[in-house]
Amino acid sequence: MSPRFDAIGLVVSDMAASVAFYRRLGFVFPDGAEEQPHAEAELPGGLRLLLDGEETVRSFHPQWRPPSGGGSRTSIALLCDGPQEVDAVYEELVGAGYQGELKPWDAFWGQRYAVVHDPDGNGVDLFAPLPAAQ
Structure with missing residues (x-):
């Protein structure tokens, strides 16, 4: 087995706001992505940018909390x-x-x-x- 880099995932608090921001930067999300709990944009070279709402993450990881301590998350x-x-x-x-x-x-x-x-x-x-x- 050889794991390979496939995607960058971000947990977002407001899917519509995040999709709008990344669309401004040229990321192509499907129509209606801003209303979904998970959204993906394909990147050059086959990588993907994955956005998941906080509630989506909590649905399978109930103890998840946003990072704290100041500064950007990533x-x-x-x-x-x-x-x-x-x-x-x-x-x-x-x-x-x-x-x-x-x-x-x-x-x-x-x-x-x-x-x-x-x-x-x-x-x-x-x-x-x-x-x-x-």
């Missing part, structure tokens, strides 16, 4: 087409009312980098390689 990283797209996506999401954690900046490791939170406080890293210094 994060996913999204490669943008260029530094300008990092800025544009960040501004679009913050302008739509989502919480920006880290404004776009030119990171010392050679990327334009920013972080915004999804409706449950999970970090979504936006990044793109910076043009080579000339």
Whole structure:
């Protein structure tokens, strides 16, 4: 047996809000996903993003509780087409009312980098390689 990476799963408190957020980022969920207890979006390369409502998780794991202690629960990283797209996506999401954690900046490791939170406080890293210094 050889386990293989297949999906990224997030537990969400408001399915409609989470589906709307990830759709803004280009994730394709089926019509009506925002009304379901579980939603999936297929990612390039065959991976999937899985969203499960808190009540769904509690239906098979009654003792489950959201993580506590501050900070984001987890994060996913999204490669943008260029530094300008990092800025544009960040501004679009913050302008739509989502919480920006880290404004776009030119990171010392050679990327334009920013972080915004999804409706449950999970970090979504936006990044793109910076043009080579000339």
